Amino acid sequence: MINHDGTAPTCARIDKDKGFSGAGDILHLTTGKSFSKGDEAFISYGALTNLDTLADYGFVTPQNPFNSESVQVRMMRRDPFPITVFADGSVDAGSKATLRYYLANEAELEQFSTLEDGTGLGIIAKKISDRNELDVSSFIASTLAEAAYEAQMGAEDATIADDGLVSTYLKERANTFNLAIERLKRKYPDLEY
Numbered sequence: 001m002i003n004h005d006g007t008a009p010t011c012a013r014i015d016k017d018k019g020f021s022g023a024g025d026i027l028h029l030t031t032g033k034s035f036s037k038g039d040e041a042f043i044s045y046g047a048l049t050n051l052d053t054l055a056d057y058g059f060v061t062p063q064n065p066f067n068s069e070s071v072q073v074r075m076m077r078r079d080p081f082p083i084t085v086f087a088d089g090s091v092d093a094g095s096k097a098t099l100r101y102y103l104a105n106e107a108e109l110e111q112f113s114t115l116e117d118g119t120g121l122g123i124i125a126k127k128i129s130d131r132n133e134l135d136v137s138s139f140i141a142s143t144l145a146e147a148a149y150e151a152q153m154g155a156e157d158a159t160i161a162d163d164g165l166v167s168t169y170l171k172e173r174a175n176t177f178n179l180a181i182e183r184l185k186r187k188y189p190d191l192e193y
Helices: 050-057 093-102 106-112 121-125 130-160 164-187
Strands: 011-015 026-030 068-073 081-086
Touching: 050 164, 068 130, 068 164, 081 093, 081 130, 081 164, 093 121, 093 130, 130 164
Parallel strands: none
Antiparallel strands: 011 026, 068 081
């Protein structure tokens, strides 16, 4: 088995019927790196999140550049939707667009009903007002702060139970959410959540 490094440029090729005595297939893996005798070799299993590698392979990569974490949001009289945070702390555009619409006031909603001048539902991909954007950012920060707290508490419980793997996963989950909150606070230093 070759260990995973999500940043290792990996190519795979199968040569059919080229195995021992002409029978069987041969798998060729290349990484574009040179190795010396005794070096540990890595390939990429793909751009996998920590939950993917935990569930499928039994490991977690701290500071995984391909990680993302999601929190399911439930609001009264609205369909549930996820807020997804990427490894760099950015929040997916779909989450923000959904919240812009859900948190828009009556005047802002009027913008959505006008399709003649090229506005309409597509406008929610961008900020529609300072007030709305602050509400969206506050809602996201509040939701993520709660999820980060739950992940941190779960990590502490996993550490007590001597489950280092789950503890590592939950710490990384909390770190991802906290990174997103820090990004929001840099944009809105007086953000209340």
